Amino acid sequence: MPTVSAHVALTIARHIDHVFGVMGNGNAYFLDALEKQTDATYTAVRHEQGAVVAADAHFRASGRIAAATTTYGAGFTNTLTALAESVQARIPLVLVVGDEPTSGPRPWDVDQIALASGVGARTYTVGHADAAATVVIAIEHALTYRVPVVLAIPYDVATLDAGEVPEGDSPRIPAPLAPRGEFADGMLDEIASALAGAERPFLLAGRGAWLAGAGESLGELAALTGALTASSALGRGVFPEQQYDLGVTGGFGADGAMALVREADVAVVFGASLNQFTMRFGELFAPGTRVFQVDVAPAATHAHVGGFVRGDARVVAETLVERVRSFGSQARLADGGADAGGVSPAASEAGHSAPWRESVDAAAARAYEPGDDLAADGRLDPRSAARRIAELLPEDRVVVSDGGHFIGWANMYWPVASPDRMMMIGTAFQAIGQGWPSVVGATRARPESTVVLTSGDGGGLMAIADLESAVRAAGGRGVAVVWNDAAYGAEVNLYGLKGLAEQPMLISQVDFAAFAAAVGAEGVAVHTLADLDRLATWTAEDPASRRFLVLDLRVSGGVIAPYQHEIIRVNS
Numbered sequence: 001m002p003t004v005s006a007h008v009a010l011t012i013a014r015h016i017d018h019v020f021g022v023m024g025n026g027n028a029y030f031l032d033a034l035e036k037q038t039d040a041t042y043t044a045v046r047h048e049q050g051a052v053v054a055a056d057a058h059f060r061a062s063g064r065i066a067a068a069t070t071t072y073g074a075g076f077t078n079t080l081t082a083l084a085e086s087v088q089a090r091i092p093l094v095l096v097v098g099d100e101p102t103s104g105p106r107p108w109d110v111d112q113i114a115l116a117s118g119v120g121a122r123t124y125t126v127g128h129a130d131a132a133a134t135v136v137i138a139i140e141h142a143l144t145y146r147v148p149v150v151l152a153i154p155y156d157v158a159t160l161d162a163g164e165v166p167e168g169d170s171p172r173i174p175a176p177l178a179p180r181g182e183f184a185d186g187m188l189d190e191i192a193s194a195l196a197g198a199e200r201p202f203l204l205a206g207r208g209a210w211l212a213g214a215g216e217s218l219g220e221l222a223a224l225t226g227a228l229t230a231s232s233a234l235g236r237g238v239f240p241e242q243q244y245d246l247g248v249t250g251g252f253g254a255d256g257a258m259a260l261v262r263e264a265d266v267a268v269v270f271g272a273s274l275n276q277f278t279m280r281f282g283e284l285f286a287p288g289t290r291v292f293q294v295d296v297a298p299a300a301t302h303a304h305v306g307g308f309v310r311g312d313a314r315v316v317a318e319t320l321v322e323r324v325r326s327f328g329s330q331a332r333l334a335d336g337g338a339d340a341g342g343v344s345p346a347a348s349e350a351g352h353s354a355p356w357r358e359s360v361d362a363a364a365a366r367a368y369e370p371g372d373d374l375a376a377d378g379r380l381d382p383r384s385a386a387r388r389i390a391e392l393l394p395e396d397r398v399v400v401s402d403g404g405h406f407i408g409w410a411n412m413y414w415p416v417a418s419p420d421r422m423m424m425i426g427t428a429f430q431a432i433g434q435g436w437p438s439v440v441g442a443t444r445a446r447p448e449s450t451v452v453l454t455s456g457d458g459g460g461l462m463a464i465a466d467l468e469s470a471v472r473a474a475g476g477r478g479v480a481v482v483w484n485d486a487a488y489g490a491e492v493n494l495y496g497l498k499g500l501a502e503q504p505m506l507i508s509q510v511d512f513a514a515f516a517a518a519v520g521a522e523g524v525a526v527h528t529l530a531d532l533d534r535l536a537t538w539t540a541e542d543p544a545s546r547r548f549l550v551l552d553l554r555v556s557g558g559v560i561a562p563y564q565h566e567i568i569r570v571n572s
Helices: 005-013 024-036 050-061 080-089 112-118 131-145 182-197 207-211 215-225 254-261 312-332 345-349 384-394 405-414 437-443 457-462 464-477 489-496 511-517 529-540 562-571
Strands: 018-021 041-044 067-070 094-097 122-125 148-154 201-205 227-230 244-249 264-271 290-295 306-312 397-401 420-424 450-456 476-483 524-527 549-554
Touching: 005 024, 005 094, 005 131, 005 148, 018 024, 018 182, 018 437, 024 041, 024 067, 024 148, 041 437, 041 464, 050 067, 050 080, 050 094, 050 397, 050 420, 050 437, 050 464, 080 148, 094 131, 112 122, 112 148, 112 476, 122 131, 131 148, 182 207, 182 215, 182 264, 182 290, 182 306, 182 312, 201 215, 207 215, 207 312, 207 405, 215 312, 227 254, 244 254, 254 562, 264 312, 290 312, 384 405, 384 529, 397 405, 405 420, 405 450, 405 562, 437 450, 437 457, 437 464, 437 476, 450 457, 450 464, 457 464, 457 476, 464 476, 464 511, 476 511, 489 562, 511 524, 511 549, 524 529, 529 549
Parallel strands: 018 041, 018 067, 067 094, 094 148, 122 148, 201 227, 201 264, 227 244, 264 290, 290 306, 397 420, 397 450, 450 476, 476 549, 524 549
Antiparallel strands: none
């Protein structure tokens, strides 16, 4: 008869097709059932943190929930940093773990429910008679609230016979949140009126807008109002018309683009939390800009927001399109039905004499400093290296980023087609060391694309166990760019410049190219821009015949990313 572990595995496999993990005593029977009795794909990683990171990256790259699994005790505690990141970033996943027996803890057990709760994750513990139903409830919770959940299998319950697996229900996911009530209705009218009458309208979208599928409706709203657009770092590519897009806001934004944002008289923000980085520490908008926010959060998330609508970004954007059109029609009737000659249909419909966005060169505004071939210390200038790499990478790419000083370079210089192709894993919790296993999850989610990791030497070393996992999973469709400045760059910039002892901030020069060779990848130590020619030839090769490529960029720590200059200024 099927065991409790089999009930868990079979039910998970009905709703989740990828599981990442490390096998141990607590999850051995679960993995046995998963392998022998389901069609779910299991991918092993080498460190338990990597299991959660891979499941997290899988969702960010595909929008499909994945599962992670580890044993109890030390296996579970190894996941906590990654679990906290997924909580902070609002990523749904299921972590299947072994747990202490129902008879009580053993000497090596810890209070896993309390630990999970401490980082913000809820635990569901399966029993002898309700394992399948508990799995469905856990998945439903993860998807409804966009959070990770822990699914615990007590050690003495794992192998109990549990009878045939019931068919059960599928997880129920709430419909998109539509704005309700007279206050919401009035605010929608106010936003529509403001956009219809704005001279310099601006739309900003974040990851929430992408998750809501709002790209098309936001593009329609931008065209209708003549608005310039931009995104948060997690929303890159959400707007369909890039010729009117200013790129990323905040510390990753180009100076010219951010100057244009400050010219906006009306700004509407969709699905972006407006954190301190997106808002340039409060300086993104000029004091006179009317700022409205649309989000599923209970209330506005920044003091500069003057009007707030709680609702799904797509639903609200579609509603605003209808209302802006209505205001445009009313304006034409008031003018006796006259047509605004020489004005685009969209601008005329909204009552504009000339769209703001037609008067600016957005592409020039979002351009960044090209950098020099080499910095003053003779090492690579990361700006010129980033620019050259962008020219050579395959267009069909998914970029996954670890945390650290270097995060500005990829976010500034490597454009991507949509938000699910640029993921920063670790930044929500301000963590480093989650880069290598994120390649595993992204590769399983997007096997047809080239997955590109951008990592620093500090984070790269912290997660080095899963370099092998990345190489094994991605093969010839994987590239890693290691920004190797022989230091914890952010700490040098923030504290070394204040006069604190720099020795604890330094890292002995590490040869990541040699690490790559040790696990079957190809490694290239990049000292000059000419050394990047190998990326050009690698890109032209058949993915089936090439190896995972690790580019060990020996960059200068003296070239500080603009967003770090911003943080230095604020901290000073």
